[in-house]
Amino acid sequence: MSVIGVGIDVAEIERFGAALERTPGLLDRVFLPSEQRLPSGEARGIASLAARFAAKEALAKALGAPPGLLWSDAEVYVEDSGRPRLRVTGTVAARAAELGVTSWHISLSHDAGVASAVVIAEG
Template sequence: MPVVGVGIDVVPVERFAAVLRRTPALAARLFTAAERSTPAGAPRTAESLAARFAAKEALAKALGAGGGMSWIDAELLVDDAGRPRLAIRGTVQARADSLGVGRLHVSLSHDGGVAAATVIAES
């Protein structure tokens, strides 16, 4: 499968956490309810949210998007083995469809106060 786009993003965890503390409503604009809490219902850590935000930014870069996509139209999910995947719908799905994207790959990491994500979009 040919690569349509690649995106990478890094997010300083403490700076991101400070923004969320200053603007509590921002979390609901950036993340779905499932992304904001663990399967047990506990709030996600700052590292986890920063990595999810990095994944959404990396996805936007992989799709070459300059705007017009809703943050919550991309959702980072984790399977039973702990492997992350992106579920897309709405505005993000429309952009992916317009590029012929059929498959997305995502990798996340956080260490040393920085969260990072890479997304590869394939046709």
């Protein structure tokens, strides 16, 4: 296997939370219902959403940031073990197939007011 693409992104948690408040439809436009069910506590939930947003941005970068990718065609979920994973469909799966991506590696973090994510596409 070889690395096909790497993406990294950061999101300021407070700014991201303000964007969600300012634009109510943003939550449903960017996140699937499964992604919206996060840990209890508003601050913790916003930080987790910001990390997932950063992951979707990092995913797009790993794929070369082509136009036409849909936010809803990428899902960030967490296994029972706590390991984050990606599930791709539609436009994102099509671009990944075009590039020969067969597996994903993802890392999420949030601390000191910043959420970050790294995505590695491998094929």
